[in-house]
Amino acid sequence: MSTEHKKRDLVAEGEASYRKWRDEVAADPEVQAVAQEEAAKKELWLQLVEARQAAGLTQAQLAERLGVSQGQVARVEKRGYDSLTLTSLRRYVTALGHGFALEVQVRQPVQAEQLRRVAVSR
Numbered sequence: 001m002s003t004e005h006k007k008r009d010l011v012a013e014g015e016a017s018y019r020k021w022r023d024e025v026a027a028d029p030e031v032q033a034v035a036q037e038e039a040a041k042k043e044l045w046l047q048l049v050e051a052r053q054a055a056g057l058t059q060a061q062l063a064e065r066l067g068v069s070q071g072q073v074a075r076v077e078k079r080g081y082d083s084l085t086l087t088s089l090r091r092y093v094t095a096l097g098h099g100f101a102l103e104v105q106v107r108q109p110v111q112a113e114q115l116r117r118v119a120v121s122r
Helices: 002-027 029-054 059-066 070-076 086-096 112-121
Strands: none
16 A cells, blocks of 8 residues: 555656646746747648638639649648748638638737736736
8 A cells, every 4th residue: 555655646746746847837938939829820720721611612622723732732731831921821811712801910929027917916
């Protein structure tokens, strides 16, 4: 039984250590910026796939409308693809057909001091 008790303590220590590390990493502005950029990439590819499917198009059909290969459409729709230009994105959305629009949102980064003020005011 003492071995089981030691294992449980090691697990609890490991979990506590992980939580501490996770909180420290989450508080790092550089890590937050990278995480936000990666999340935006993930959201974009998924939105493109969902929009194409909502338009009732296959990758091959969309590729034909764009005048590119199906492989190029697949590449654009691939998770993590980050070489998409604004012009290519506009062409992609236009090729989806009527009812689809491209919206770009620019957000001002929240400064660490602003975050502290909000946290203190609560």
